[in-house]
Amino acid sequence: MQQGFEIKINGIPVKQHIYGVRDGQDISPYVHEYTDAETGVNVRIISGVAGTPPEDAGDPAALSKDTESWGWYVVCNDRVVLAGDKSERTIWGDDFPGWHPQYNGFVGLIFFTSDKPGELPWTTTKRQIDETLPVFRRATSFMRDATRKYLDYTNTRKVNLEKAKAVESSAAIKPITDIKVISVAPAPMKLPVFESAPKIRMGTVSYQQPLALLSKVAQSLGNSQMSYKQIGQKTFEYYVENEVGE
Structure with a gap:
């Protein structure tokens, strides 16, 4: 055709x-x-x-x-x-x-x-x-x-x-x-390269506190049904925001 x-x-x-x-x-x-x-x-x-x-x-x-x-x-x-x-x-x-x-x-x-x-x-x-x-x-x-x-x-x-x-x-x-052949050797396929963002190394924070105190903290955070993990995460975020900064 x-x-x-x-x-x-x-x-x-x-x-x-x-x-x-x-x-x-x-x-x-x-x-x-x-x-x-x-x-x-x-x-x-x-x-x-x-x-x-x-x-x-x-x-x-x-x-x-x-x-x-x-x-x-x-x-x-x-x-x-x-x-x-x-x-x-x-x-x-x-x-x-x-x-x-x-x-x-x-x-x-x-x-x-x-x-x-x-x-x-x-x-x-x-x-x-x-x-x-x-x-x-x-x-x-x-x-x-x-x-x-x-x-x-x-x-x-x-x-x-x-x-x-x-x-x-x-x-x-x-x-x-x-498409023309320009050399005897194979012309390799050319494609863009995208590099992954560097991975941030992570650590785990773990500590124990009296149950009564944990309950008070959960209520203070506005959710008495929060898990202990959520309490730890929220209090850590609060400390970083108010004491450490970005």
Whole structure:
């Protein structure tokens, strides 16, 4: 369709879906291209942030949206033979984390190209991948590298969710066809880094007082049903406020 081919249903043109990933100042995709030494097959890998990771991994509504779009795509000689894969057929769960809805928003595409179709990792019908072929198994190590950083990011972005969403939305979706290989070595995925706030070391204060006195303090605090723990907390806060200050 990008080359001018048009599809119509009942006379209405079908809108083209452009596959792409976010590319900007703080976010950029993993890109790698190489020639498989054993078969001569050209292999090109692109992965990155295609959508927005879910805010709440426990929200079924958020996790189910557009879920079929995410995952790994395998393309052989410009034919998509596996789309949005989240199974062991690619990398998920094969000595690697299994797919989790928290990873929604991730898209990885691997392109195998050759003038010898028999060398490509697809079946004889050319409608499914043959994941057992060595050319594909060798590529999976790069596919894992192209995925790990995104999986880690879905956890670290929770530290500053609002800033993460702002950075993500500022990076425009770039079509896969516009992404160029700029070096022989893999270009790692670039994602923002959010550092956790330093943890405050805590201690426990514990002391005993006569029950009658504790009852009087609770009444003075306006709640005779306060627990001893609550009394201790309130009196400590009172002392800090009036004697220590900020």
